[in-house]
Amino acid sequence: MDDTLTLKKTPLTxxxxxxxxxxxxxxxxxxxxxxxxxxxKEHLHTRAKAGLFDVSHMGQVILRPKSGKVxxxxxxxxRLVPVDILGLKxxxxxxxxxxxxxxxxLDDLMVANRGDHLFVVVNAACKEQDVAHxxxxxxxxxxxxxxxxxxxxxxxxxxxxxxxxxxxPEVAAMAFMDVRSVSxxxxxxxxxxxxxxxxxxxxxxxxxxxxxxFVRSLLANPDVHPIxxxxxxxxxxxxxxxxxxxxxxxxxxxxxxxxxxxxxxxxRTGGARAGGxxxxxxxxxEFEKGASRRRVGIAPQGRAPIRGGDLYLDQTSTAPxxxxxxxxxxxxxxxxxxxxxxxxxxxxxxxRLFVDLRGKRVPVTVSTLPFITPGYKR
Amino acid sequence: MxxxxxxxxxxxxxxxxxxxxxxxxAVEQLGDLVFVDLPETGATLAKNDAAATVESVxxxxxxxxxLDGEVVEVNEAIRNDPSIVNADxxxxxxFFKLKLARVADAEGLMDEAAYLALVG
Numbered sequence: 094m095d096d097t098l099t100l101k102k103t104p105l106t107x108x109x110x111x112x113x114x115x116x117x118x119x120x121x122x123x124x125x126x127x128x129x130x131x132x133x134k135e136h137l138h139t140r141a142k143a144g145l146f147d148v149s150h151m152g153q154v155i156l157r158p159k160s161g162k163v164x165x166x167x168x169x170x171x172r173l174v175p176v177d178i179l180g181l182k183x184x185x186x187x188x189x190x191x192x193x194x195x196x197x198x199l200d201d202l203m204v205a206n207r208g209d210h211l212f213v214v215v216n217a218a219c220k221e222q223d224v225a226h227x228x229x230x231x232x233x234x235x236x237x238x239x240x241x242x243x244x245x246x247x248x249x250x251x252x253x254x255x256x257x258x259x260x261x262p263e264v265a266a267m268a269f270m271d272v273r274s275v276s277x278x279x280x281x282x283x284x285x286x287x288x289x290x291x292x293x294x295x296x297x298x299x300x301x302x303x304x305x306x307f308v309r310s311l312l313a314n315p316d317v318h319p320i321x322x323x324x325x326x327x328x329x330x331x332x333x334x335x336x337x338x339x340x341x342x343x344x345x346x347x348x349x350x351x352x353x354x355x356x357x358x359x360x361r362t363g364g365a366r367a368g369g370x371x372x373x374x375x376x377x378x379e380f381e382k383g384a385s386r387r388r389v390g391i392a393p394q395g396r397a398p399i400r401g402g403d404l405y406l407d408q409t410s411t412a413p414x415x416x417x418x419x420x421x422x423x424x425x426x427x428x429x430x431x432x433x434x435x436x437x438x439x440x441x442x443x444x445r446l447f448v449d450l451r452g453k454r455v456p457v458t459v460s461t462l463p464f465i466t467p468g469y470k471r
Numbered sequence: 472m473x474x475x476x477x478x479x480x481x482x483x484x485x486x487x488x489x490x491x492x493x494x495x496x497a498v499e500q501l502g503d504l505v506f507v508d509l510p511e512t513g514a515t516l517a518k519n520d521a522a523a524t525v526e527s528v529x530x531x532x533x534x535x536x537x538l539d540g541e542v543v544e545v546n547e548a549i550r551n552d553p554s555i556v557n558a559d560x561x562x563x564x565x566f567f568k569l570k571l572a573r574v575a576d577a578e579g580l581m582d583e584a585a586y587l588a589l590v591g
Contacts, residue, residue: 132528133503323502323528397506398526422505422528429506451508451524451531 103149104244104301105308112312112319120217122150125321132323136424139290139328140465143250144320145311152220153240153298156211156231166211169234170204173226175347175370177357183208186272186285188355190347191226196375197343198350199226201335205272205285211235212272212283214245214296216337244304249294249328251468252316257284257295260310264295269469278307286470290325291332293468330430331423333390333462340388340418340432347376349384349434351462356380387440390460391417391431397450398422398429399457405447406439408454414439417448423464430464431457474577475586476537481561487574488543492565493525493534493556496590501527504553509545510567516540518576523566525556538576540569 100123103109110116114125125147128135138144158166167178176189183206191199200219205212215223220239227237248257258265261277267286275284283298299307311317326336335341341350358364362377370376393399404415420431439446444459472484479497482489498504506526516522516536523534545567549555556564571577581589 126529127502131503133505136528327528397508397524398528398531400531422526424528 101150103147104304105147105149105246108305108308109147109319114319114321117322119322120150122217124150125319127321127323128319130318132321132327133424135318135320135324136327138318139250139320139324140292140425141250142316142318143248143252143256143294143314144290144324144328145308145317146247146249146320146325147244147308148247148296149244149304150217151245152213152215152217152223153243153245154213154215154224154227155238155240156213156227156235157238158210158235160234161209163206163209163211166231166235167206169231170211170213170227171360171366171369173230173370174202174204175356175360175373175376176204177359177366178204178211179366180357180359181206184272186270186287190341190352190355191223192347192370192372192376193343194371195343196346196372196379198337198341198345198347199223199343201337201341203285203287205283207272207283218338240298242301243298244301245296245298246304246308246311247288247290247294247296248311248317249288249290249292251293253292253294254470256311256314256317257297259314267295269293269471278303278310280307282307289332289334290328291334291463291465291467292328293470327421327424330419330421330432331425331464332467333432333464335388336419345388345434346372346379346384348379349386349388351388353380383437385437386415386434387437388418388432388434389440389442390462390464391420391433391446392458392460392464393420393429393431393448394456394458396429397455399431399448399450399455402448402450404433404435404457405449405454408447415446426464432462435459472577473583474537474580475583476535476580477589478535479590480534480537482537482569482577482580484571484574484577487571489538489540489569489571489577490565491522491534491537491567491569493560494586494590495560498557498560498564501525501529501532503528504556507549507553507556507566509550510542512542512545514542516542516569525553534566536569537580538569539572541572542567543570544568
């Protein structure tokens, strides 16, 4: 059977095909892995000008408090994430993690305070379970409403601001992680100044009926090129950002994943709302004592990309001391880049380790993340 | 004499030496190359041995030795700049030169018309 028959389409699938996208199945959706420009040029163009990504496969969910008070939705969501949601001001967004009872990570997500409700964006591959998880645990205080009639478009890169300002001047004043309702081409959109490329940029939630016109308007600007999943992956990898399912999953904890920054002090031991999320005992213990392993950047020597594999102490040892979870070629770094987990004692920058590549054991170096200097507009 | 394999290598044979590379079609499928691993000069290879490895932004692929022979030269330029292969796969982007053990073996390979029919 042709796989494409069973794949879901986004409001932009037909346009992606028209633009020459090479379509593949991803998280159940028919998505462009690259456009005719190719992964390397798409990546470099995004860092130089602006890249446009269809991320409509991701889940967009509203948590509407039954009381009408957004604080109630925030406190409800705090049952599921080790994150300060109550302290998130209206018009602001932050990164969060759904954790499980063992302290593992069920998904990563973005949460925005929209004044009278919360707006949540979750990964495509996890969205069914995430929505079920929220319904099961938040329905006493919130209506959990999945928005299935909107596209989500990311515009990333140093020219993203000028490209979007041409359609909506007010987005210039937004700072990194601001979220606003913005009328674009007469349509009500939700705009956040965020993304997953390491660049400045925006994510725009637009009603599906107007999505194609919106994207065509952006693509009319010569600075804006359509970008596929291939470059999205190399961009986020250079930026040191985790891919759920590769770099974080139920077998990794927030501390091991080096995501301590996502757990604000108010949710840690001694904080006003310490604990109270799944796996709190494990996670808070790791904040005190550290985790046995840690996510780090990995810089392979030479030019061959290393996409996975166990890490070893030397040329001959057979007991792994870590594992690469994401890897590829970094077009901006102009070298292979990777990330993975190593024993905590080996997580110091500069530590030399080895990985097997086609029967040869090649040296790699533990390195700091990100591999590039992010362009976020703070 | 220009010959092709089903694994998308090309051979340009003159005076018993085959210059070997990968085809336009192969490069289109692979996308941007970022790394090329070449055989050692002097290596004796048999037909279908893995002779070289290419890494694109997407994946790694082996390049097979199309006939028995000895590697007499490799293209250092593509090791330093794999994008040469993308730009000119059937010219400047050649991989290695093979001194054929038996030139007559090349008769069993496809000519250009047969190869183009194969990749459609």
